[in-house]
Amino acid sequence: MGAIADRFAQVRERAEFAYRSASRGGGEPRIVCVTKMQSLPNILEAINAGAAEIGENYLQEAVRKGVFALRQSHRVTIRYIGRLQSNKYNAILRNFDAVDSGDQKFLEHIHAVGGVRTDQARTFLLEVNTGEEVQKGGLTIAQIRELATGHSPWLQEIAGLMAVVPLQASTEMRSRMYENVHVLFEDLAEELGPSRVTTLSMGTSDDFEVAIEHGSNMIRVGTAIFGPRLPQQA
Numbered sequence: 001m002g003a004i005a006d007r008f009a010q011v012r013e014r015a016e017f018a019y020r021s022a023s024r025g026g027g028e029p030r031i032v033c034v035t036k037m038q039s040l041p042n043i044l045e046a047i048n049a050g051a052a053e054i055g056e057n058y059l060q061e062a063v064r065k066g067v068f069a070l071r072q073s074h075r076v077t078i079r080y081i082g083r084l085q086s087n088k089y090n091a092i093l094r095n096f097d098a099v100d101s102g103d104q105k106f107l108e109h110i111h112a113v114g115g116v117r118t119d120q121a122r123t124f125l126l127e128v129n130t131g132e133e134v135q136k137g138g139l140t141i142a143q144i145r146e147l148a149t150g151h152s153p154w155l156q157e158i159a160g161l162m163a164v165v166p167l168q169a170s171t172e173m174r175s176r177m178y179e180n181v182h183v184l185f186e187d188l189a190e191e192l193g194p195s196r197v198t199t200l201s202m203g204t205s206d207d208f209e210v211a212i213e214h215g216s217n218m219i220r221v222g223t224a225i226f227g228p229r230l231p232q233q234a
């Protein structure tokens with residue numbers, strides 16, 4: 001087994017163990033392999049080891065590397081997890097299967113166009129800014145609660161939440177943030193329909209076990225599978 005296949009298997013084992021230990025239900029965590037700055041051969045090694053979902057942060061990079069062709073040759077879902085700019089909405093919708101980093105403007109756009117065509121991305125998550133950092137993407141928990149109370153119609157487009165925690169946050173802080181997002185997720189699922197709001201994307205290489213303990217059912221793992229990101233690789 002190659003190093004990437006080996007590490008993918010380890011991540012899967014650790015995720016399954018954390019899920020069973022937490023015994024919270026909510027579904028076995030899915031693993032999104034975060035492949036920014038990783039070469040196509042590296043990505044293929046992960047896929048051949050069983051990876052079924054790929055996360056990319058930049059449209060141009062994903063196009064240049066040829067990751068979208070993987071959908072024809074292998075059974076993979078390609079998710080957009082990067083910043084959104086309105087001039088790229090259409091290209092992102094055309095190319096990706098899911099957009100996990102949805103913000104208010106993007107989701108309002110989706111709602112305004114009346115959903116999307118069947119050959120476009122159809123799964124959208126709302127990004128939660130857990131650190132309350134003004135310059136970071138996503139809405140804070142308080143903002144999302146206020147929008148839900150006001151029955152913002154575009155919230156109906158979401159299939160779940162994606163939470164990003166500040167890099168410098170301690171394990172204790174991450175624990176608290178993930179738990180707060182989990183409570184919000186359950187409230188939103190109840191309000192918007194538990195069969196529709198199903199995905200809680202939390203946790204990266206650094207902390208996916210903590211996130212799973214707090215109800216994450218989708219983790220986004222890059223370096224723990226591929227090793228450090230080296231700009232010249234991609």
Ligand SMILES: *Cc1c(COP(=O)(O)O)cnc(C)c1O
Binds near residue numbers: 057204206223224
């Ligand atoms: C890069 C990235 C990840 C993966 O981080 P690792 O530390 O490499 O696991 C996860 N989520 C988002 C939104 C990212 O941009």
